[in-house]
Amino acid sequence: MALDEKNLEAMLDQYPAKVKRNRKKHILITNSKEEQIIEANTRTIPGIITNRGCAYAGCKGVVLGPLKDIVHITHGPIGCGYYSWLTRRNKAKTEEPGKNFLTYCVSTDMQESDIVFGGEKKLSKVIDETVSIFKPNAITINATCPVGLIGDDIQAVAKEAEKKHGITIMAFSCEGYKGVSQSAGHHIANNGLMDQIIGDGELEEGPKGKYCINILGEYNIGGDSWEIERIMKKIGYHIQAVMSGDGSYEELKNAHVADLNLVMCHRSINYIAEMLDKKYGTPWLKVNFIGVQSTINTLRNMALYFGDQKLIDKTEEVISSELAKIEPQLESYKKICAGKTAFCFVGGSRGHHYQALYQDLGIETTLAGYEFAHRDDYEGRDIISEIKGDADSRNIPDLEVTPDDKRFRLKISPERLEKLKEQIPLSNYKGMIPEMKDGRVVVDDLNHFETEEFIKALNPDIFSSGIKDKYIVQKMGIPSKQLHNYDYSGPYAGFNGAVNFAKDLSMSFESPTWNFIIPPWRETPLLEGSIEEGEA
Amino acid sequence: MEKEIIYSRNVNENPCNMCMAMGGIIPFKGIEESMVIIHGSQGCSTYMRRHIAEHFNEPIDVGSSSLNEKGTIYGGGDNLKKAIDNIIKVYNPAIIGVLTTCLAETIGEDIDGIASEYLKEKELNNLPIITVSTPGYGNTHAEGYWAAVKRIVTNLAIKKEKGSKVNIIIPQLSPADIREIKRLLQLMEVQYTLLPDFSDTLDRPFERSYKKITKDGTKIKDIVEMPDAVATIQMGVTIEENYSPGKYLEDEFGVPLYNTPIPIGLENTDVFLSLLSQLTGKEVPEALKQERGRLLDCMIDSHKYNAQGTSAIFGEPELVFAATKMCCENGIKPAVVATGSKTAKLAELVKPLCGDASLLDEADFVSIRSISTEMKVNVAIGNSDGKYLTEKEGIPLVRFGFPIHDRIGGQRLLSVGYIGTTMFLDRVTNTLLENKYNNYRKEMYQKFYWEPKKKTLAVPGS
Numbered sequence: 001m002a003l004d005e006k007n008l009e010a011m012l013d014q015y016p017a018k019v020k021r022n023r024k025k026h027i028l029i030t031n032s033k034e035e036q037i038i039e040a041n042t043r044t045i046p047g048i049i050t051n052r053g054c055a056y057a058g059c060k061g062v063v064l065g066p067l068k069d070i071v072h073i074t075h076g077p078i079g080c081g082y083y084s085w086l087t088r089r090n091k092a093k094t095e096e097p098g099k100n101f102l103t104y105c106v107s108t109d110m111q112e113s114d115i116v117f118g119g120e121k122k123l124s125k126v127i128d129e130t131v132s133i134f135k136p137n138a139i140t141i142n143a144t145c146p147v148g149l150i151g152d153d154i155q156a157v158a159k160e161a162e163k164k165h166g167i168t169i170m171a172f173s174c175e176g177y178k179g180v181s182q183s184a185g186h187h188i189a190n191n192g193l194m195d196q197i198i199g200d201g202e203l204e205e206g207p208k209g210k211y212c213i214n215i216l217g218e219y220n221i222g223g224d225s226w227e228i229e230r231i232m233k234k235i236g237y238h239i240q241a242v243m244s245g246d247g248s249y250e251e252l253k254n255a256h257v258a259d260l261n262l263v264m265c266h267r268s269i270n271y272i273a274e275m276l277d278k279k280y281g282t283p284w285l286k287v288n289f290i291g292v293q294s295t296i297n298t299l300r301n302m303a304l305y306f307g308d309q310k311l312i313d314k315t316e317e318v319i320s321s322e323l324a325k326i327e328p329q330l331e332s333y334k335k336i337c338a339g340k341t342a343f344c345f346v347g348g349s350r351g352h353h354y355q356a357l358y359q360d361l362g363i364e365t366t367l368a369g370y371e372f373a374h375r376d377d378y379e380g381r382d383i384i385s386e387i388k389g390d391a392d393s394r395n396i397p398d399l400e401v402t403p404d405d406k407r408f409r410l411k412i413s414p415e416r417l418e419k420l421k422e423q424i425p426l427s428n429y430k431g432m433i434p435e436m437k438d439g440r441v442v443v444d445d446l447n448h449f450e451t452e453e454f455i456k457a458l459n460p461d462i463f464s465s466g467i468k469d470k471y472i473v474q475k476m477g478i479p480s481k482q483l484h485n486y487d488y489s490g491p492y493a494g495f496n497g498a499v500n501f502a503k504d505l506s507m508s509f510e511s512p513t514w515n516f517i518i519p520p521w522r523e524t525p526l527l528e529g530s531i532e533e534g535e536a
Numbered sequence: 537m538e539k540e541i542i543y544s545r546n547v548n549e550n551p552c553n554m555c556m557a558m559g560g561i562i563p564f565k566g567i568e569e570s571m572v573i574i575h576g577s578q579g580c581s582t583y584m585r586r587h588i589a590e591h592f593n594e595p596i597d598v599g600s601s602s603l604n605e606k607g608t609i610y611g612g613g614d615n616l617k618k619a620i621d622n623i624i625k626v627y628n629p630a631i632i633g634v635l636t637t638c639l640a641e642t643i644g645e646d647i648d649g650i651a652s653e654y655l656k657e658k659e660l661n662n663l664p665i666i667t668v669s670t671p672g673y674g675n676t677h678a679e680g681y682w683a684a685v686k687r688i689v690t691n692l693a694i695k696k697e698k699g700s701k702v703n704i705i706i707p708q709l710s711p712a713d714i715r716e717i718k719r720l721l722q723l724m725e726v727q728y729t730l731l732p733d734f735s736d737t738l739d740r741p742f743e744r745s746y747k748k749i750t751k752d753g754t755k756i757k758d759i760v761e762m763p764d765a766v767a768t769i770q771m772g773v774t775i776e777e778n779y780s781p782g783k784y785l786e787d788e789f790g791v792p793l794y795n796t797p798i799p800i801g802l803e804n805t806d807v808f809l810s811l812l813s814q815l816t817g818k819e820v821p822e823a824l825k826q827e828r829g830r831l832l833d834c835m836i837d838s839h840k841y842n843a844q845g846t847s848a849i850f851g852e853p854e855l856v857f858a859a860t861k862m863c864c865e866n867g868i869k870p871a872v873v874a875t876g877s878k879t880a881k882l883a884e885l886v887k888p889l890c891g892d893a894s895l896l897d898e899a900d901f902v903s904i905r906s907i908s909t910e911m912k913v914n915v916a917i918g919n920s921d922g923k924y925l926t927e928k929e930g931i932p933l934v935r936f937g938f939p940i941h942d943r944i945g946g947q948r949l950l951s952v953g954y955i956g957t958t959m960f961l962d963r964v965t966n967t968l969l970e971n972k973y974n975n976y977r978k979e980m981y982q983k984f985y986w987e988p989k990k991k992t993l994a995v996p997g998s
Contacts, residue, residue, distance in 0.1 A: 016625050044578055044602045046615045047622030054579025077638050077672030078548060078876075079555025083583035103924070109548035110673050115642060125546040133549070145577055145639040146673065149608060176577035177604050177639055395605055448597060449626050452746070468585050472595040475746045517742065 002439050003457050011453045019045055026444035030436050040444045041374040043180045049448035051371050051468055056080055058185025059174035060142035062268055066090035066219055066244040069099040069137040071130050074107045075123050076144025081107030089485045090219045092246040101134055119152050127161045137249040138168040148175040170196050180392050181372035190271035191399040201254030210238035211306050214258040216273055217265030220245025222490020227497050228289050235318050243269055256280045259411050260305055262287045266429045267348030267373050279401045281410045286425040289493040291356030301424040322495040333502035336509050338362035340461035345446050346483045348373045352432035361502055366458050369443035380431035477517045479508035550901035552850055553876025556670035558584045559680030560635040561598055562708055566732025568753040569630035573599035573619050575647060576637025590941040592738045599623045608643055613650045620654055627748055631756055634667045641671035666691045676877045678852040681708050682779040689781040692759045695789050699764035702815055704730040705781055706771050707854040708938055711739035712950040720953055723821055724812045729758040739947040763789035767815050771798045774853035774881045799952050801862035802831060827954035834958045835866055838965040845968045848872035848908045850918040851937040853882040859917050864889045871911035874899035915967055932967045
């Protein structure tokens with residue numbers, strides 16, 4: 001069953017008039033014949049049960065958190081530190097004994113007296129203790145709401161502590177109220193990493209004779225980045241740094257030596273990708289390792305960028321051998337999945353990426369959306385100049401970078417770059433909407449009310465989002481696949497990941513449990529309306 | 537000496553508690569047709585929903601006023617009013633709770649003022665909006681829970697005429713525990729008002745049509761009538777008076793207050809039932825006597841295994857006290873009794889039971905870990921965060937309390953009453969046994985076999 005404008009209107013009529021006007025701009029039904037605009041990255045309506053988080057969550061929770069040899073101190077009352085403690089499933093292996101601190105939650109645990117008299121002294125004591133307990137390679141300080149309000153100068157505390165302890169200590173003013181979602185926190189974290197870590201290393205170039213790359217915006221949820229790295233290494237790439245899944249200060253500081261930056265999650269890391277281009281002359285390539293065909297496309301695009309016939313041949317060889325291995329495994333799962341429909345609502349890139357994997361399995365995505373993306377993630381980067389900045393986005397200043405005197409080096413000639421741009425998504429991202437079929441629903445910042453309504457209207461076979469909406473959907477009789485933490489499964493990236501995903505999905509479809517449940521709308525329609533044929 | 541070193545630290549490394557607003561959400565989930573809004577950054581509400589949903593495996597709808605930078609300068613009144621508006625439109629609740637956050641408290645929001653202004657503007661006379669001050673830096677989630685219960689009572693309770701009901705006020709138990717307490721009350725033929733009753737709302741049966749909020753939970757009318765009760769039984773021996781809803785009912789309306797432990801353990805359950813018996817004049821029925829007998833039998837069956845147990849118990853003070861009592865009754869020696877809360881009461885209560893245990897308040901898991909290893913603890917009892925003790929020190933964990941997010945069924949864990957205690961004790965005993973069997977052969981091998989063999993091997997070479 002498809003949704004038309006009329007049904008959509010009827011659904012939104014249940015909102016107060018003002019809310020309806022607002023939400024309508026965040027929802028569209030794809031139509032390639034029209035130029036479609038979606039509103040995104042604007043303030044959430046109070047009282048709407050949104051899935052969005054805050055700037056702290058985006059900064060500490062998403063971008064910085066996975067860096068394993070750094071201790072991340074939460075400066076604030078205990079809650080925020082607790083809630084972001086190991087909740088993202090970004091895996092990391094310990095290289096140097098004792099230099100993996102991901103399992104620790106370190107907080108200044110501010111009390112009422114700290115709010116009244118200021119928390120700077122306590123923060124600097126906590127830094128001293130952190131250095132003596134953990135001996136980390138670096139420290140980040142992550143501010144929570146009250147810190148900015150009471151005027152703690154965490155930047156000054158960090159500078160002083162840096163002098164005292166002789167290691168990099170960075171302060172991030174990512175108070176929860178900044179911006180409109182996690183997205184503000186990503187930007188703050190990007191600026192800090194670029195400003196204070198990347199380029200700090202002494203390496204001037206990557207290993208000789210290797211294709212040296214960074215993977216940006218890959219957080220190693222459930223081991224995704226390990227599967228990607230496996231394939232890369234098989235082909236012969238050298239991975240300098242992953243930002244930030246299983247990443248480390250030690251690798252990150254030399255990220256400037258890469259010849260190409262791969263961008264997985266465009267939303268959370270595009271700032272660094274752009275700055276690396278400006279400062280060191282390294283272009284970035286939009287990649288997608290979610291899905292078999294998109295992994296293949298990505299590998300071919302990478303080979304094309306380097307343009308070396310040996311690499312191109314090796315890439316094809318690896319693709320064939322991987323396919324030979326996974327195709328027989330996928331076969332039975334495809335039979336189970338074929339013809340089904342899915343909702344795909346995730347943070348800032350997976351709402352797009354997973355559609356490719358669903359397609360590989362013969363599953364149609366009928367509704368997709370992002371929690372905290374911007375318009376360019378939907379419509380492509382070409383529209384960035386059209387986006388009007390507002391007070392919320394101006395609060396997070398852009399970091400101005402200039403070409404590095406010594407290290408700026410054009411990785412490929414401008415002519416070749418222009419030519420390649422026509423063939424591959426080089427320093428460009430075309431967004432989610434152009435890749436979706438017509439008549440599909442795109443929703444920005446989907447909330448609980450709309451989740452229920454869209455389910456009644458479109459009746460998907462699988463709902464993929466996170467834990468906050470998972471249980472509503474399951475109570476409605478529809479299986480859910482969490483795409484934030486993979487329901488403690490994974491990896492889902494790359495070739496083997498596709499098999500894992502197909503297997504997990506098939507389990508949901510085939511589980512006898514669901515046979516005991518018949519959703520009510522399979523018997524009686526819940527939405528009333530007539531279907532008029534012949535009208536667009 | 538070592539304890540003092542731990543206490544002098546500023547850093548909280550792996551916290552043993554959450555913030556006040558988190559605890560404040562739960563009681564509102566135990567009232568009929570209720571919704572709750574958190575006044576602050578939307579991250580607070582999102583983070584807490586995530587954690588509560590993972591424990592209960594249920595949808596947890598909590599609104600947010602989504603304050604942003606502008607709100608921090610001009611105040612968040614408009615945002616909060618909009619939030620209430622939208623919640624009413626979509627959920628049509630009979631009662632709304634508004635909890636504050638670090639942000640709202642630091643900028644000094646007058647939530648009472650905003651709420652009453654809102655009700656006046658909209659001419660809503662029958663919608664209680666209950667505000668609770670729950671700054672993250674104020675206290676832990678345990679106190680946040682009690683603060684919310686108390687505000688609910690103080691806002692709603694109105695004295696009318698003398699009734700015959702007993703008020704039962706409970707801490708954050710599992711829905712299964714609440715159902716068991718209700719069964720005990722039924723068997724004892726007690727007329728009661730249990731607050732907050734989230735036994736159905738946070739452990740909802742699968743139903744044919746999904747409802748956003750339901751009529752399950754404590755009835756608002758019943759809360760209004762709490763001052764008419766003959767007595768209040770409050771399972772809150774560790775709570776401070778300023779957080780005590782039962783104390784309020786006693787001081788304000790003269791309802792006698794009986795602060796009792798959670799009925800976990802033989803004696804604690806005896807206390808609860810005999811109190812009910814005393815209040816109603818009814819005998820404990822034969823069925824419950826049988827259950828008691830079975831618990832006793834279970835305690836005898838497992839006492840030899842339990843005697844080998846040394847425990848670390850941590851979590852919310854009220855639960856910690858009850859579990860400590862059960863351990864002491866069964867010879868599972870408590871070596872560490874810890875809570876993230878600031879409370880002197882827990883130590884006072886625990887000392888006579890197990891004076892040589894280390895009593896930690898404002899504890900984090902690093903301090904719990906260091907004393908647990910020193911004291912050779914072989915079973916930990918508490919929420920999922922204690923898995924850290926298993927991972928780092930091999931101390932097995934019996935999951936108990938909130939949150940349980942690495943196992944399924946936290947909402948179904950039954951630990952109260954004679955039956956619940958039997959099941960809880962079995963979980964602890966079996967964990968000790970599992971640990972023993974896993975290591976038994978190795979230990980025996982090393983003790984009686986491996987060492988001599990090493991010696992004989994060494995002889996020919998020397």
